[in-house]
Amino acid sequence: MLRLVKLEFLKLKTNRAFWILLGIYFVALLLIAFSGGAILQYLENQGVTYRGLSPVILPIYDFEDIWQNLAWLGYFFKIFPALLIIISVTNEFQFKTHRQNIIDGLSRTEFFLSKLSFAIFLALLSALVILIIGLILGFLNASDTSVDAILYNAVFIPAHAYQLLLYFLFTMFLALIIRKSAFTIMVLLIYTLMIEPIAAGILGHFYPLIGSLLPLQAFSSIVAFPFTRYILLETPDYIGLVEFLKATGWGFVFLFGIFWQLKRRDF
Template sequence: MLRLLNIEIHKLKYNRASRILILIYFILLTSIALIAAVKFDIGPIKFHLAEQGIFNFPYIWHFNTFMASFFKFFLLLVIVSMMANEYSNKTLKQNLIDGLSKKEFVLSKFYTVILLALISTIFVFIVSLILGYIYSDFTEFSIVTTNLEYLLAFFVKLVAFFSFGLFLGVLVKRSAFAVGALLIWAMFESFVKGMVYWKTEDNVERIMQFFPLEAMSNLIKEPFTRLSAVKTVAKQVGENLSKDFSVQPLDILIVIIWTIIFIYLSYVLLKKRDL
């Protein structure tokens, strides 16, 4: 495992575009902290976003993992370009000539996916912990360690998303086309969701939870309607925003199964190709 990881880390180290994308990604993750600086002073109305409880423990684990998920596209570009470079630079063929099996090649990419997802999760954990201890009204250990399952969901979500990107990179061989294929699939899922909603509204969630991108999205549901301020406003206009925001084991299982499928299909494609 370490030998395969070292090969991929060496490739990333000497790829300038990948280094820049990874740097931008972690800078954007850090920028979550800038939300604390958002203030609006309009006459007597004073609004400070950090004072609305978004950085309170344990809510911060939900909020920060949800916000950090939006930046995953930068690492997706690293994954798909990593595969595209293997074809364009013919390093894939050279690795196989040097004795690396196709199975080991796919595993080396998957280990890289896991490493990037793990580093991202640890980074979000540290940023959240710092922000929480600065702004949270509750810092008891039992409260701080509540809802840490959102970090697990974040990790599983990244691994699955990057594995999807890896599969598309193997499939189409070009990074731009791989990203395009992902967007087309996202539009396809949206179309299917619309059709299912039109035909049988009550079964939308039950059916769509098995589609890959929808399953990943279900891991960390939007956190905004959990805020007490939003609930108060909703009650005043007669809306009921109560719903289950917890991480569901079934959603994690579905996403893990999709991850296995993506990696297996990547291997099957590579195995059948004449390189």
């Protein structure tokens, strides 16, 4: 796997867009994570309260909450690393390097594994950054810094990586179908930001079960929106088995679609 990741890195290391998008993603994570306290302080200064309580007392940085909070926020910015997957795949067809790889002895399966390894690397890198941010913010702000508190709900860190990986599979599937970076990015943005949210809203109103089965809805359900807990609404603070299985099912669908395209389509 490490060899294949190195191969992908060699292809992308001189690509300015790669570094820009990677930088935007991690800067966005840092800004939104570290600005939480400032936002709560601003709300207090503006006189905002909830049932007479100041917003600054909300334990957003306690270890019991921080992993789910950061995992959800990290997935919210998923579009930026997904664009790196698009660049990685579509550049192969734009510059014909995929054919050269095959000529040099790389099989189609190895070609796929190189892309999958890169996707896994990005997902794990994001999880590592979230882990580091969480530890820093937790030790600076949490009331309980014991090992038990730190590990409590730490399952959301690998869950975040898994969410990203599934979304990357969906992105790779689109990139292999379209093979043009600009069109793939356009389709991904439109589907992610418009088509599925609208479809999920309509189906969710009339057929809630069907709406929850849409692929991106299934992926996002792995880590539930955490901030409703602070207005005393019920919020799942665990990884649900049904949600995990729905998302994993779509992952296998996209894996099959990727393999089918690599085996059947002109390479």
